[in-house]
Amino acid sequence: GQQLNQSPQSMFIQEGEDVSMNCTSSSIFNTWLWYKQDPGEGPVLLIALYKAGELTSNGRLTAQFGITRKDSFLNISASIPSDVGIYFCAGQEGGADGLTFGKGTHLIIQP
Amino acid sequence: EAGVTQSPTHLIKTRGQQATLRCSPISGHTSVYWYQQALGLGLQFLLWYDEGEERNRGNFPPRFSGRQFPNYSSELNVNALELEDSALYLCASSLIGQASYGYTFGSGTRLTVV
Numbered sequence: 655g656q657q658l659n660q661s662p663q664s665m666f667i668q669e670g671e672d673v674s675m676n677c678t679s680s681s682i683f684n685t686w687l688w689y690k691q692d693p694g695e696g697p698v699l700l701i702a703l704y705k706a707g708e709l710t711s712n713g714r715l716t717a718q719f720g721i722t723r724k725d726s727f728l729n730i731s732a733s734i735p736s737d738v739g740i741y742f743c744a745g746q747e748g749g750a751d752g753l754t755f756g757k758g759t760h761l762i763i764q765p
Numbered sequence: 766e767a768g769v770t771q772s773p774t775h776l777i778k779t780r781g782q783q784a785t786l787r788c789s790p791i792s793g794h795t796s797v798y799w800y801q802q803a804l805g806l807g808l809q810f811l812l813w814y815d816e817g818e819e820r821n822r823g824n825f826p827p828r829f830s831g832r833q834f835p836n837y838s839s840e841l842n843v844n845a846l847e848l849e850d851s852a853l854y855l856c857a858s859s860l861i862g863q864a865s866y867g868y869t870f871g872s873g874t875r876l877t878v879v
Binding site: 684685687689694695696697698699702704742744746750751752753755756757758 | 769798806807808810813820821853855857862864865866867868869870871872873875
């Protein structure tokens with residue numbers, strides 16, 4: 655099936671730094687979603703994108719639906735300790751019934 | 766509104782035994798998805814049920830099976846447990862045909878096989 659390439663696999667940053675991660679696919683997606691998973695919990699939906707070029711914010715988080723419809727980006731500004739976790743991208747191809755998930759980006763904030 | 770609930774939260778089994786995990790979707794959601802997440806790794810798709818039928822299956826052996834009940838709750842059964850089955854098992858739900866709005870996940874069942 656379709657694979658999503660999510661990078662980086664992990665990030666070690668200092669508190670206060672900005673964070674960027676991305677997700678790419680080999681085919682066109684109609685929907686891009688970003689999730690965050692706290693340790694020991696299920697993933698929680700952060701942002702949903704439905705239109706090429708769309709830029710959507712949720713607090714310090716901003717995500718973009720790539721113009722080519724084959725990629726998406728998530729930025730976190732001024733990171734804080736509670737941003738620690740695993741961030742997953744997910745997408746839905748045209749004609750597909752379900753979502754495809756990326757392998758996740760582990761965000762670790764160093765004191 | 767109650768979210769997706771999973772039980773038990775933790776389960777310890779011996780190799781060779783069977784495990785049964787349960788999931789109740791959000792009220793009104795008819796699709797239930799099961800994922801396996803080994804420690805620190807990504808989400809591996811297991812099964813998708815809707816309206817009592819298995820709609821899709823991931824690349825897992827037949828000893829992973831499940832079912833969906835008339836009230837849309839679901840069970841995941843893992844037979845002949847192996848040590849590598851130790852993982853967090855996540856259930857998610859959505860309205861049929863509404864995957865684009867995202868899945869809502871439960872908090873998972875942590876299965877440990879010893």
